[in-house]
Amino acid sequence: MRRLKWVSIVAVGLLISLSGCKIVKNPDPDSAGQADANLTDEARMAALARDIWDTDVLPTVAEHLVPIDDLRVSLAQNEQAAGQSHGLRPEGEANPWNFAVSGSGSIVEANTTSRAAKLQVDTTGDGAADVTVQLGPVIRGTAIRDAMPFLIFTDFRDQIEFAKLAGGLNAMAHERLSLPEGDIIGRTVSFEGVFTYRDLASAPEVVPTALSFEAPE
Structure with a gap:
């Protein structure tokens, strides 16, 4: 009888103790929210760049294209x-204009083996390069990001995250490129893309969103 009473007292004590506790389940590592939390800034911004490329970035470039x-x-x-007629830039007059442009010309120089691969293109027919087309994978600048009016700095956590987004967009531009085999110097290339304007004396450094090559003669 005494043993039965002791067991009953222990059981009541456990019930009282449990009633004051909240059982918290461990997060599911496979859940979407937990997976996002485990991503680096670079991976998250790369995923965002991929998500918006076809639905938002390319239509914005197409809408603002100027020869x-x-x-x-x-x-x-x-x-x-x-700039006011054709340009795109983040809020603030101190920021440079970005332009979405289309054009074509003869390739006078091609560096396709470097990680910062580029084409030097003559679009005026004078034999001298006047446009640089950045191929990457290392692409300089933040032109694509800064030309997108729906990408606003204050919507992001900090400058680091915003910089990673620019890198993700540049990576998408590089990923979508396809170069022909063989020597391409002298061939005609047509491009669409975005560049950040510096001054009249500086040749545009275009980040291409579309690139095509005429077949050799």
Whole structure:
């Protein structure tokens, strides 16, 4: 009888103790939220860049495309007016204009083996390169990110995260490129893409969103 009473007392004590506790399940490492939390900034921003590339980035570029010859004329006449008519930039007048351009020309120099691969293109027919097309995978600048009006710095955690997004977008540009085999110097290349405007004396360094090559003669 005494043993029965002792067991009953222990059972009641356990029930009281458990009633004051909250049982918390361990997070499921396979859940989407937990998986996102485990990603690095670089991986998360690369995933975001991939998600928005076809649905948002390419349509924005297409909407604002201006032939590069026409843009040169507009910039020579009035840089500020050209920027207001054709340019894209983050909020703030201190930020440089970015332009979405289309054009074609003859390849006068091609560096396709470097990680910072580039084409030097003559779009005016004078035999001298006047546009650089960045191929990557190392692509300089943040032109694509800064040309997207829906990508606002304050929507991101900090400058590091925002910089990783620029890298992710540049990586998408590189991923979508396809170069022909063999020597491409002298061939005609057509491009669409974005560059950050510096000044009239500086050749545009275009990050391409579309690139095509004419077949050799």
